[in-house]
Amino acid sequence: MNSSKELLKGTLTTIILKLLSENKRMYGYELAQAVKERTKGKILIKEGSLYPALHKLEQKELIQCEKVNIGKRVRKYYHLTPKGKTQKEVAIDELKEFLNTMHQLITTQPLYGHTQ
């Protein structure tokens, strides 16, 4: 029942789109670090999740990448496509609504409810 793992499902691509909308170009490792820092280590995106997710977003043409040589390494910088920018708005709106709904569900008492 290690929730933080399960809770993350469905949010990863939205997080990626959001970060790319802010920074306009980022590479995989950078994305993972950004999430780690901004959530104070509460959300850790693993490589096994991140790279497949990026490839899937690329296939869907929501993001594009450009390879940049850094010394002998090749870094893959990703940026949002126009389609990706639109999808980012949709995804963020959905996520916000979900967070609100879930928040109400777990905080609100029903009118006829009795907390024993």
Place this chain on the structure above:
Amino acid sequence: MNSSKELLKGTLTTIILKLLSENKRMYGYELAQAVKERTKGKILIKEGSLYPALHKLEQKELIQCEKVNIGKRVRKYYHLTPKGKTQKEVAIDELKEFLNTMHQLITTQPLYGHTQ
């Protein structure tokens, strides 16, 4: 990218535990209806998810059931065990923290960030 489906992952058992902590005994169909009403139809728990989830919680001894005859039907009322009450607190705390973290992540701009 039908999010509401994926976003729900990891939250179902927590929702069940929460509702049972409020109402002290509920049956499956009642749980589904309660979620539907309290979320204004935004979250719909399907039977294919609900009953397996209930059975899993029962196996883990977080909930118990008592069968009650309603006419010729047998209704299965579930209630939290002491273990379930403890777990409910843990799960709710985790979910709240997750919601907060996620909210910050998708609303906050990083200090050095540039929204194009």
Place this chain on the structure above:
DNA sequence: ATTAATACATAGATTTACGATGCATTAAAA
């Protein structure tokens, strides 16, 4: 010289919820 961090990638396992389907009772509508 060795370790840690950076940077990419994939295969297989696990988990979760859903769709489809089935059975049976009961209330409402036609």
Place this chain on the structure above:
DNA sequence: TTTTAATGCATCGTAAATCTATGTATTAAT
């Protein structure tokens, strides 16, 4: 009264998402 909808339980197979483990290679730090 017949039919439809709602109530109430259940399971099987599927799809989707993430993780673990593993692999390769470069670079910085110790």
